[in-house]
Amino acid sequence: MPIKSWLAVDAPLRSDAPHRRAGGTHRHILRTWMLAGALVGVSGAAFHGWRALLILALTVVSTFAVDLSFVLATRRASSGRLSRTFLVGLIAGLTLPVDVELYVPVVCGALSAFVGNIIFGGWLHPALVGRVLVQFIFLNHASLAVMGGAVLLPAYIFTGDATASVSTRYYDGWLDFEGEGAQAIELQSPQRALRAFAEGKIPPDGDDYFEPLLRDVLPPWPDAVLGAVPGGIGETSLTMILIVGFFLIYRGYLKWQLPASIFLAAFVTVAILPVGLADGYRWFPVFAVENGRAVGLAYCVYHLAAGQLGLVAFLIAGDMHSSPMRVQGQILFGIGIGSITIFMRLYGVVECEAYWAVLIMNTAATSIDRLTRRRTLGTQPPREQAALA
Amino acid sequence: MKHILGPRSAFDGGLFLPDRKSLLARRPIQTLHPDGPLQVPLTVRADLRTECIVDVGDTVVRGQALARALQSDAINAHAPAAGKVTAIGRVWTANDGFLPSVTIEPDGTDQRTPRHQGWDEESLITQLAEHGVMCSEPRAPLHVVMRKAIESGVTTLIVNAMETEPYLCSDLRTLVEHPSRTIDAICDLADALCVSNAILAVPFRHRRVVRRLRREVVGRHVTIEALANPYPQCHPVMLTKAVLDIEVPVGGSPLDCSVVVLPLGSVRQAADALLADEPVTDALITVAGDAIEHIGTYRVAVGTPFSDLARRLDIRAPVRQVVVGGPLTGVAMGYRDAVVTSTMNGLLYFAHREDVRPVPCIRCGWCIEDCPVGIDPQALMKLEIVDQPSSQSATDLKACIECGLCSHVCPSRLPVAESIYRARVRVHSRTGDAS
Incomplete structure (x- = not known):
């Protein structure tokens, strides 16, 4: 190459170090989270039908419309903001049940954007702000408090009609059930069943308290893991949540300590806290053994697989805007979420306990950051300072 | 284990x-013998004064003193090659800007000053x-x-x-x-x-x-x-x-x-x-980057222009960024006429300059996790516009070792290290702290 052209004419005279940056940008992070959310949404559509995609689309469009209007009205720079808005809409949609009226996702998305993003500035998870507000606004809507619902049968996933469902007392599992013409089956929500058990509403079978719950009320274990149970669009399929969660951890966009601490704290809490049985409260239900079977352990594990805990642990709690920044802080954050969720599920009255737990811990994120701050290298440790004083 | x-x-x-x-x-290390004019800086730092002791037209041998130190903490400058002094002027260096210099036209011989083996x-x-x-x-x-x-x-x-x-x-x-x-x-x-x-x-x-x-x-x-x-x-x-x-x-x-x-x-x-009684007349530098064909570690005479070095090591694309030092702490240069100095350890020719468009902080916490001294770089950025930093922030500003890791990992592409440096200069200039 001729010497005259060795240095390009557009080369700057000076630029500041560092001159090479690490690969991950905010765009990569948001796109990866959006992909993760979309995959969980697809899994919801597989079990609950195409209407799940419609709900998701409505939430996203409504969130996007409100935030875009705000950006245009205030003429603020929107770099990266609208991508996050899209993600917020997607997450808000994932928290909604599939059989809600179509105006509910619109309102949920709009509230997520307006209250969560614009008014609170994102320090509380915007999607959850929208979700809990919708829960209050439409308090009388039975669909929002998921008691039960229809799940498409294996032969009709994605394409089936959830309204053409049957109800049965003899159910051995989603994979083995033959609907005899039906495209879906009506099931009870495992989260609702666990709540009912904690309230002592499930009658015992002689001296057995846990057996009736596990045998007659809760869905078979594979169903709970696969996602063939009623619930929010993104809440049910633990398998898909785990897949996308591990992908996020692999990419470095989610710290593994956060979901681990959430599940561990939830397990420990449910293992210790008493459940109300007919003959009084029983502490340490994890040690319950009936007919030679470790029913207490199964009961605790069902608590982890049921409800919103998986979605919260892998796709919601790790939101960078509203969670603590350091790993130690995230562990405390996760412990708070796990234990509050179980506490509210066992003794609380409000629905969506995991979402409330996240919002409660969001308010503590700044304090946790302050608490877990590292000591600056070269300063004396607090103990030594005290000794010197 | x-x-x-x-x-x-x-x-x-x-x-x-x-x-x-x-x-x-x-x-292996290769020696690049000078084959063009060398513009040798007469001092190593702008504040260390030296006096030029050669004139235009003088013939010098390798290792001969070109400038004598005028201060006890300054050092002499030596001729990196035998040849003739053709000009006395100034030259651009990466760390100190313009410095006084002597231009030597090498004559191709390897004459050098006699060795004196004697020190205790x-x-x-x-x-x-x-x-x-x-x-x-x-x-x-x-x-x-x-x-x-x-x-x-x-x-x-x-x-x-x-x-x-x-x-x-x-x-x-x-x-x-x-x-x-x-x-x-x-x-x-x-x-x-x-x-x-x-x-x-x-x-x-x-x-x-x-x-x-x-x-x-x-x-x-x-x-x-x-x-x-x-x-x-x-x-x-x-x-x-x-x-x-x-x-x-x-x-x-x-x-x-x-x-x-x-x-x-x-x-x-x-x-x-x-x-070996050899005065410092060359630098051992790693020449690398995607714009250079023959990357490697070279012993290069002090005063060799970057352009000359680039020509000799074959450029395969127009250079959009020249970095003196490493990619995280080095100084980016845009001057065609900058020359090699004795403190350099790397010279990187990049065909692509990273397009950096900052967006608001997303609170990922990566800068905090990766900071080696345990400060909160994201919080320190705000000090650029704050008049009175807290005692904790002032300590953190001093503790920063300017490694650039916070900017390197920032997914929002914020100029974190640069902002901390500016805040540090601002606070120190106001408090009169020279550290």
Whole structure:
């Protein structure tokens, strides 16, 4: 190459170090989270039908419309903001049940954007702000408090009609059930069943308290893991949540300590806290053994697989805007979420306990950051300072 | 197990960067003899005054003094090649901007000044000053650093061979090709400093080099310390922490802890000066980057223009960024006429300049997790516009070692390190703190 052209004419005279940056940008992070959310949404559509995609689309469009209007009205720079808005809409949609009226996702998305993003500035998870507000606004809507619902049968996933469902007392599992013409089956929500058990509403079978719950009320274990149970669009399929969660951890966009601490704290809490049985409260239900079977352990594990805990642990709690920044802080954050969720599920009255737990811990994120701050290298440790004083 | 997995990182934070040395590290050091005019700077730092002692038309030989130091902490400048002085003017350097210079037209011969093999422990420091040995960290002549160290009563000498920045491997090649010479020079410097503890810190991952050096130091009072090499393990503060488990006080230097840290590049120059009576007339630099065809480690005459170097090593694409030093802490240059100086250890020619468009912070916390000194860079950014920083923030500003890792990892592409530097300058200029 001729010497005259060795240095390009557009080369700057000076630029500041560092001159090479690490690969991950905010765009990569948001796109990866959006992909993760979309995959969980697809899994919801597989079990609950195409209407799940419609709900998701409505939430996203409504969130996007409100935030875009705000950006245009205030003429603020929107770099990266609208991508996050899209993600917020997607997450808000994932928290909604599939059989809600179509105006509910619109309102949920709009509230997520307006209250969560614009008014609170994102320090509380915007999607959850929208979700809990919708829960209050439409308090009388039975669909929002998921008691039960229809799940498409294996032969009709994605394409089936959830309204053409049957109800049965003899159910051995989603994979083995033959609907005899039906495209879906009506099931009870495992989260609702666990709540009912904690309230002592499930009658015992002689001296057995846990057996009736596990045998007659809760869905078979594979169903709970696969996602063939009623619930929010993104809440049910633990398998898909785990897949996308591990992908996020692999990419470095989610710290593994956060979901681990959430599940561990939830397990420990449910293992210790008493459940109300007919003959009084029983502490340490994890040690319950009936007919030679470790029913207490199964009961605790069902608590982890049921409800919103998986979605919260892998796709919601790790939101960078509203969670603590350091790993130690995230562990405390996760412990708070796990234990509050179980506490509210066992003794609380409000629905969506995991979402409330996240919002409660969001308010503590700044304090946790302050608490877990590292000591600056070269300063004396607090103990030594005290000794010197 | 430690012998297989290696030592653990000695500090929280830091990052194992992709080193991009697989090819560079295997290529031996090559000497690029000057074949064009050399513009030799007459001083190594703008504030160190020297006096030019040659005129236009004079003939000089290699190693001949071109400028004489006017201050006790300045050093002489020497001719890197035999030839004729054709001009006296000024030249652009990466760290100091324009400096007075002499232009020499090499005549192609290898005439040099006669060697004088004669120095003792007392005159060693004078020998270093006369031969123009420079220290790159801190950027001061080596004899000045050594005098300060002796005055501080240092007890430990750490030689820093931890090249943890990507691309750079001049230290590694020095250790591979001249291990015994390096150890000899360390012993001489340790004797001159009267230290009881001389340590050569090398990356554990270069296991064969570590083994070779350990064989070399048998019976000598030098210890080889093989360390994990997360970036910025190469920084003197982090090195002191890793080797001695001593924390340098905030805003201080290892000298405050009776430790002196010398870069291996200075030891190499000292070895040339003490063992071969060679004044500093060249720099050992790693030339790399995607715009250069023949990457490698080269011994290049001081005063060689970057353009000349680029031409000789074949450019394969127009250069959009020239970086002097490593990609994380180096200085980016846009001047065509900049020249090689004796403190350089790397020169990177990049065909692409990274497009940096900052967006608001997304609170990922990566800068906090990776910060080696445990400060909150994201919070310190705000100090650029705050008048009165809190005592904690002021301490953190002083504690920053300017490794650039916060900016490197920031997914929002925020100029974090740059903002902290500006805040630091602003606070210090207002409080009159010179540190």
